[in-house]
Amino acid sequence: MEFNDSLSIGMDDFTSNEDLDIPDVLPMMAVRDVVVFNYMIIPLFVGRTSSIEAVNAAMENDKLLMLVAQKDASKDDPSADDIYDVGMVCMIMRTLKLPDGRLKVLIQAMAKVRISKYVSTSPYFKVSVDVMEDGESGKVTVEVEAMMRNVREQTEKIMSLRGILSADLMMIINNIEEPGRLADLVGSNLRLKVNESQRILEETDPVLRLSLVNDLLTKELEVSTVQARIQSEAREEMGKSQREYYLREQLHALQKELGDTDDRSMEIEELQARLKKKKMPKHVRKEAKRQLERMDMMHPDSSEATIIRIYLDWILDLPWKKSTKDVLDLAHAREVLDHDHYGLEKIKDRILEYLAVRKLNKSTKGPILCFVGPPGVGKTSLGKSVARAMGRKFYRMSLGGMRDEAEIRGHRRTYIGAMPGRIVQALKISGSNNPILMMDEIDKVGSDYRGDPSSALLEVLDPEQNSEFSDHYMNMPIDLSKVMFITTANMTDTIPSPLLDRMEVIRLSGYTLEEKGVIARRYLLPRQIKQNGLKESQLKMSDDTIEYMITHYTAEAGLRNIEREISSVCRKIARKVAEGGRGPYTVSKRNVEKYLGPPKTIPESELERLEQPGLVTGLAWTEIGGEILEIEVNIMPGKGKLTLTGQLGDVMKESAQAALTYCRSRTEDLGLDADGSYFEKHDFHIHVPAGAIPKDGPSAGITLATALYSAITNKKVRRHLAMTGEITLRGRVLPIGGLKEKALAALRADINKIIIPEQNKNDLVEIPEELRKQLTFYPVKNMDEVVKIALGGKK
Incomplete structure (x- = not known):
């Protein structure tokens, strides 16, 4: 690396070049950011390997070295095209080797030359040069004298403005009578750009060279005057504490004065x-x-x-006023919804109703729907389908595990790294103010010391309030009334009641065996064939095989596991095809175990059911759908103790106590001694199998009471019968929830008779008609009716 450490000018103490014998070929060194003029003595730091080689070569011969400026100072290894043609032949006066390997050399410019030819470029530049003689200046005319005087005066002014005025330098300048030498001396001290200094150097006519320097001096004087004025103005306005600001204002004003835009x-x-x-x-x-x-x-x-x-x-x-145009063609919307999802008629009807209202009233507010159902029934994918049917943008955000209120409302701008909330981010990403915004897993929102996100959602999910939603970061009202919010949940129990009240809950129950079969055939199988790189002709799978996989390899209300099993079959066939097999490969009930192993579940309908007194089948609801609940009661001699096992919750234990109290109140009906001594001389043990699974809830009340009644009377319960309902001490049967899911669970277990509370009769409408035809429901008001149906054979 070369740079001029300090610029020195000598006039009378340099070596005369009148008798200098310049060889035809010289070592040449490229220098950065400096143009060497005639009569200059200058120190240089030499760091590049090629430059050090050139200095050494010059020292070994006659100490003559050509210095020439390179066009781009950033290039460490310049080529011949990166170097100017005109430079100076210099005499190396002194050299000093520094500890870091660099050289410090003092050189004196001797003669101006032009490169005629590059002899070699490695390990250093060797060039053939032609000496450039200055033209004759002739007699100094009045015009030239005036120009020289102007140059001297402007130089003095510039140096004075810059605060670098030197009396010695001005004395030398005032004593020079030759235009060319004056131009060289002033040009070397003007701090010009390399290309401007090079223009001065290459000019051989002394008068023209002086004229060029005069023009550049005029420009520099204007800049320096403006700079001085800016400094004066800025100094008056700025204090010491704003020094950095003052410097930048100075630069800004200078650029503005020059016409440059920063x-x-x-x-x-x-x-x-x-x-x-x-x-x-x-x-x-x-x-x-x-x-x-x-x-x-x-x-x-x-x-x-x-x-x-x-x-x-x-x-x-943010899309403040940018909306997408709704597709209000109901027939098209119905076609899209039917194409993407099988069944789910209630939800499809609700979406079509909204579109119909939107068609008649453009200013209607976006609805807030909550899809509640077990995992894998298509809640999230249904949101995408709705967006496609309506022609709106779709954005999904997961609320599962969210515990920070700032996720919804954003952080205030006073915090480091503050950002808007997820609602505002959704609007920005979707690019419209009326997207379909799906909030997944709203039942899994938590709260801690950072606030309660569900409370922040109260404003977002309220059509009467969300037209002026307040985000802490934006700190201005944001209209969310055009957004269509869809939330999903597996259960509503954990959703705060004020939040639940703001949403229209639409329940998605599990699919029947027939529905699963259709969905697997139409959607899941083609999708997995495509994703695993197969062609439809390479895999044959019958409907019976799909049904067998559903019943023997999955036990779920949704469809995720059956899709995994189909994917597993496709992967194994893909491997065969990749290994050179041609196919087609047929998967049947006989060979499915070769792909999936032995069956993972045994359908309830294939389980052997014992028919003994004290054994009753109940129905339970879980987050993943309906389940069969077997209840066993055993009676043995004792002291009237009631034992409950099977990981029962408090509510279920209380239902068992109520069931026993009911049975004790029916001593005569049971054919026992009126004094109640039977219950004092016997212990009762109630057990619910699958003991590792926690169970709770009141809906097993009548099942517990029936099991006790059956065990005491030693009568068996009717075959293919299940029941659900809450019991009171007086034997009244109260309503329960999840009737559709429980009915589906009964069908899977080959049960066709269900006892339900009288007040749940209206819920039968939710059960598809084809399922209702396969089931017989017995609505009951009290426990006496349950006993007659279960043990007495009442129709």
């Missing part, structure tokens, strides 16, 4: 143009303009300016 001004102009084009409410535009004015007044490197810039970007990126 990046800061361009940024402000760009933001102003974007703000002018953007459609937004008046109050938003007013706030954006205010923030832009603040930003323009601030120092560009201040942290506050960065915060405002990011805030303005958010304002300009």
